[in-house]
Amino acid sequence: xxxxxxxxxxxxxxxxxxxxxxxxxxxxxxxxxxxxxxxxxxxxxxxxxxxxxxxxxxxxxxxxxxxxxxxxxxxxxxxxxxxx
Amino acid sequence: xxxxxxxxxxxxxxxxxxxxxxxxxxxxxxxxxxxxxxxxxxxxxxxxxxxxxxxxxxxxxxxxxxxxxxxxxxxxxxxxxxxxxxxxxxxxxxxxxxxxxxxxxxxxxxxxxxxxxxxxxxxxxxxxxxxxxxxxxxxxxxxxxxxxxxxxxxxxxxxxxxxxxxxxxxxxxxxxxxxxxxxxxxxxxxxxxxxxxxxxxxxxxxxxxxxxxxxxxxxxxxxxxxxxxxxxxxxxxxxxxxxxxxxxxxxxxxxxxxxxxxxxxxxxxxxxxxxxxxxxxxxxxxxxxxxxxxxxxxxxxxxxxxxxxxxxxxxxxxxxxxxxxxxxxxxxxxxxxxxxxxxxxxxxxxxxxxxxxxxxxxxxxxxxxxxxxxxxxxxxxxxxxxxxxxxxxxxxxxxxxxxxxxxxxxxxxxxxxxxxxxxxxxxxxxxxxxxxxxxxxxxxxxxxxxxxxxxxxxxxxxxxxxxxxxxxxxxxxxxxxxxxxxxxxxxxxxxxxxxxxxxxxxxxxxxxxxx
Numbered sequence: 172x173x174x175x176x177x178x179x180x181x182x183x184x185x186x187x188x189x190x191x192x193x194x195x196x197x198x199x200x201x202x203x204x205x206x207x208x209x210x211x212x213x214x215x216x217x218x219x220x221x222x223x224x225x226x227x228x229x230x231x232x233x234x235x236x237x238x239x240x241x242x243x244x245x246x247x248x249x250x251x252x253x254x255x
Numbered sequence: 256x257x258x259x260x261x262x263x264x265x266x267x268x269x270x271x272x273x274x275x276x277x278x279x280x281x282x283x284x285x286x287x288x289x290x291x292x293x294x295x296x297x298x299x300x301x302x303x304x305x306x307x308x309x310x311x312x313x314x315x316x317x318x319x320x321x322x323x324x325x326x327x328x329x330x331x332x333x334x335x336x337x338x339x340x341x342x343x344x345x346x347x348x349x350x351x352x353x354x355x356x357x358x359x360x361x362x363x364x365x366x367x368x369x370x371x372x373x374x375x376x377x378x379x380x381x382x383x384x385x386x387x388x389x390x391x392x393x394x395x396x397x398x399x400x401x402x403x404x405x406x407x408x409x410x411x412x413x414x415x416x417x418x419x420x421x422x423x424x425x426x427x428x429x430x431x432x433x434x435x436x437x438x439x440x441x442x443x444x445x446x447x448x449x450x451x452x453x454x455x456x457x458x459x460x461x462x463x464x465x466x467x468x469x470x471x472x473x474x475x476x477x478x479x480x481x482x483x484x485x486x487x488x489x490x491x492x493x494x495x496x497x498x499x500x501x502x503x504x505x506x507x508x509x510x511x512x513x514x515x516x517x518x519x520x521x522x523x524x525x526x527x528x529x530x531x532x533x534x535x536x537x538x539x540x541x542x543x544x545x546x547x548x549x550x551x552x553x554x555x556x557x558x559x560x561x562x563x564x565x566x567x568x569x570x571x572x573x574x575x576x577x578x579x580x581x582x583x584x585x586x587x588x589x590x591x592x593x594x595x596x597x598x599x600x601x602x603x604x605x606x607x608x609x610x611x612x613x614x615x616x617x618x619x620x621x622x623x624x625x626x627x628x629x630x631x632x633x634x635x636x637x638x639x640x641x642x643x644x645x646x647x648x649x650x651x652x653x654x655x656x657x658x659x660x661x662x663x664x665x666x667x668x669x670x671x672x673x674x675x676x677x678x679x680x681x682x683x684x685x686x687x688x689x690x691x692x693x694x695x696x697x698x699x700x701x702x703x704x705x706x707x708x709x710x711x712x713x714x715x716x717x718x719x720x721x722x723x724x725x726x727x728x729x730x731x732x733x734x735x736x737x738x739x740x741x742x743x744x745x746x747x748x749x750x751x752x753x754x755x756x757x758x759x760x761x762x763x764x765x766x767x768x769x770x
Contacts, residue, residue, distance in 0.1 A: 176757050180678055183345040190341055191501070194334070198493045201479045208327075208478040218479045222330035223542045227535030230341050234528045237345050241524065245759040252762050 175248045179241060186237045193229070197221060260579050261402040264587035268440065269417055272594050275432045298522050302529030304431045305513045307438030309336075309530075310537060311387075311596035312394030315441060315589050317654030318538075320560035322545035326476035329545075331493060332655055333538035335500025337531060339662075343505040344527040349520030350677045350756035351511070358606050359511055359669060366676045366756075368746045369684045375691045377611040379668050380508045381641075382695075384604040386661040386702065387507070388597060388642035390654040394561070395593040401565050402586055411646060414590075415639045418597045422605065423632040431516065437595040438533060444588020445540045448568045448581040452547070455572075476549070488717040491724065496659065499723030503662030506669030509599035512606065519760045547571070561654050565589060601638045609634035649706055659721075660702050667694035667726040671734050677756055679738075683745045686738030694730030698722055 201208050201218065210217050314336060321329040356362040360376040363369070395414040396407030421433070480489040504510060517523040541564070548555060548563040551570040555563050565585050572578030609631045617630050671690045675682045701722035718725065738745075746752070758764045 172754055172757070176678070176753065179757065186345045187342065190338065194338060194497060194501075195494065198480065198490060198497075202490050208480065216327075216477055218327045219330065219477070219542065219546075222327070222334050222479075224539065226334050227337060227538065230337055231528070231531045231535055234341055234344055234531045237341075238524045238528055241349070242521065245521075245761075249759055249761045252764075 175244065178244045182237065182240050182244065186233055190230070190233055194226070258403050260583040261586040264583035265399075265402070265590045268587045268590045268594070271436065272433050272591075273417065273421060275436060298517070298526040298529060300431065300435050301513070301516055301522075301526045302533060303435035303438045304516075305434075305510070305526065305530045306533040306537070307434035307436070307441065307591075307595045308509055308513060308599035309534070309596070310438065310441055310592055311658065312391050312589070312592050313655045313658035314537070314541070315445065315592035316394055316397070316561050316564050317390065317656075317658065319541040319544040319548070319564050320562070321653075321655045322542055323548045323563050324556050324560045326481055327479040328481060328489060328493060329655075330479075330542060331496050332500070332659070333541060335497055335662075336504070337534045337538060338497075338501045339504025340527055340531050340534065342501050343510070344524060344531075347505055347673050347677055348514065348523045348527050351673065352514055352517050352523035353520045353756050353758070353760070354752075355755070357512070357515055358603065358610070359506075359508060360607055360611055362511075362676075363672065363687070366746065366752050367684050367687055368748060369688075372684065372688055372691070374611065375688060375695075376669075376672075377607045379664075379691065379695055380607045381604055382699070383506070383661050383664050383668075384508050384600045384638070385642045385645060386664065387509075387658060388600050388639065389646045389649065389652060390657045391593045391597045391600075392643060392646045393652055394589065394654055397559075397561060398565060398586055398589045398593075401559075401562050407651075408647065411643065414593045414597055415643050417594060418601050419635055419639055421594075422598055422601045423635045433598065434595050437591040438537075440591045441588045441595075442533075442537055444584045444591070445537065445544075445564070447584055449540055449543050449547075451577065451581060452571055455577075487713060491717055492721045495721035495724035498727055499659060499663040499666050499721065501666075502670045502727060503664075503666035503723070505673060506665030507661070508603035508607070509596070512603045513599070521760070597639065601635055604638035605631060605634040608637055613637075652706070656705070656720075660698075660705060663721070663723040663726065664695070664698040664702065666723050667698045667730045670727065671730045675731070675734050675738075680749050680753060681738055681742065681745060682734065683738040683741045683743075685741040685744045686734045686736075689737040690730045690734030693733040694726055697726040697729060701726070 197218075207217055212220050314333070318329065318332045318336075321332060351362065354362055354365055356365050359380055360373045363376045364373045392411035392414060393407070396410040399405050399410030399413065400407050480493065514523055514526075517526055544564050544567055548567055552563060552566055555566060559566075565582065568581035568585060569578045572581065613634050614630045617633075668691050671694065672687055675690075676687065701719045704719045754764050
């Protein structure tokens with residue numbers, strides 16, 4: 172039981188670390204490299220492209236990855252403990 | 256904008272809401288039905304319903320309004336509203352569902368075996384819910400005023416009455432279908448005008464000029480970390496907002512109640528993934544309204560930014576049929592937003608009032624001669640009457656800012672309770688209570704400073720306008736420190752609770768609680 176919780180917690184914390192690292196890195200990038208605040212990519216300024224479009228598929232991808240891994244951990248646990 | 260057309264559209268939304276609600280009434284009979292739709296809703300339906308309930312006046316009108324005024328920094332609102340579901344998914348979705356609790360106070364009681372903590376949670380649910388209902392009522396008043404010129408209290412009262420009728424009549428079952436329907440209505444209402452505008456430009460080749468708002472003149476608006484309108488310390492404000500939205504979502508009462516309608520922990524996770532996709536799709540559109548608004552309705556920046564979504568179609572197409580039809584569509588979508596979020600909140604708050612405050616008293620007063628469902632109905636009336644009175648007293652507020660504060664309160668109270676409660680065995684009952692009190696008191700001070708419009712400047716203003724960056728770590732720190740100091744007060748049943756929260760349903764374990 173403890174190892175199941177530890178595995179799940181480790182997975183959860185790593186997903187959060189990556190997500191907050193990426194999200195938190197965006198304002199930092201704007202703060203440290205002022206040029207990125209107005210540079211245009213495909214005709215749209217970078218902040219608007221990142222925050223208005225690109226983040227959403229990334230969040231969805233992170234969620235899909237998490238669910239796949241979490242279900243695998245639970246399947247291994249079920250295998251180990253024995254089915255009902 | 257044509258009042259007749261818009262009113263017809265709003266009336267249709269109301270009719271559909273009440274109609275589906277009545278349909279639900281015929282199949283909701285028991286108390287369990289009333290609260291959580293007997294837990295028999297499939298992940299896709301449930302995901303639509305979660306999203307429909309979540310996309311409030313703040314998302315439908317407020318986000319576009321804030322971006323219109325303050326520019327790129329406000330894009331974080333829609334990002335944070337979505338990212339909050341990722342945090343909810345990885346930290347609490349499955350364990351919370353497996354706890355088998357109906358409401359947040361239920362969870363607190365199951366995990367901590369303490370009536371005191373249950374009571375604190377009930378008060379907080381009521382507080383957060385009230386704070387969250389204020390902008391819904393305001394948005395309804397605003398919409399009806401723009402459409403008909405009626406005073407704002409008419410729209411607010413209309414929404415309050417419809418929600419109470421629907422909730423008291425059908426409970427959660429009808430709400431599930433209503434919410435799912437309203438997600439798709441809101442998405443359609445928000446997306447269609449944008450597509451029509453794009454198609455219209457495609458045929459006349461008039462797409463240039465709009466993106467100029469993002470470049471050239473007024474470029475401070477288009478750039479992040481701006482200090483527009485006296486918002487100082489933008490980097491701090493941005494980080495604080497990200498924290499509040501990411502970790503506040505999991506503590507919102509209406510979001511949590513929805514999760515109990517999943518059949519098991521696995522379905523709770525899958526529902527959340529679908530929710531992330533649905534929300535991401537929706538939030539593509541509000542920034543487009545803001546950018547178009549900068550070109551076609553620049554006067555709204557100063558006067559009524561929260562109405563940009565409602566006004567834009569008329570501004571782009573003039574008084575023709577196209578502008579009228581699209582304007583009616585966005586007005587209908589806005590009403591769907593107020594109705595769905597207010598209904599969800601009312602169910603959540605009413606459930607708590609009913610179980611923790613009302614039922615025992617009613618039993619005493621009536622000598623046991625009462626029906627449980629009637630107590631819920633009375634609670635539903637109270638749950639929306641109080642916010643309505645507060646809104647009447649507090650006066651006009653900014654839609655998305657007020658919702659942001661509700662998120663900050665949730666992130667500083669229920670987030671530590673849930674996250675540490677689910678993952679940390681050594682959390683003590685005293686620690687949990689201390690965290691709730693410290694987080695609750697600090698954020699409530701910040702809310703009062705904001706609602707009362709106290710004049711502050713510099714860091715003081717930034718710190719109170721966006722409190723989450725200090726209140727949330729403070730609440731977590733309090734829980735951890737006090738728990739370590741009071742190891743004797745760790746709940747007896749913690750080992751059983753952990754098995755119940757974390758073991759997958761496919762494993763045969765003892766899920767009962769200590770007697």
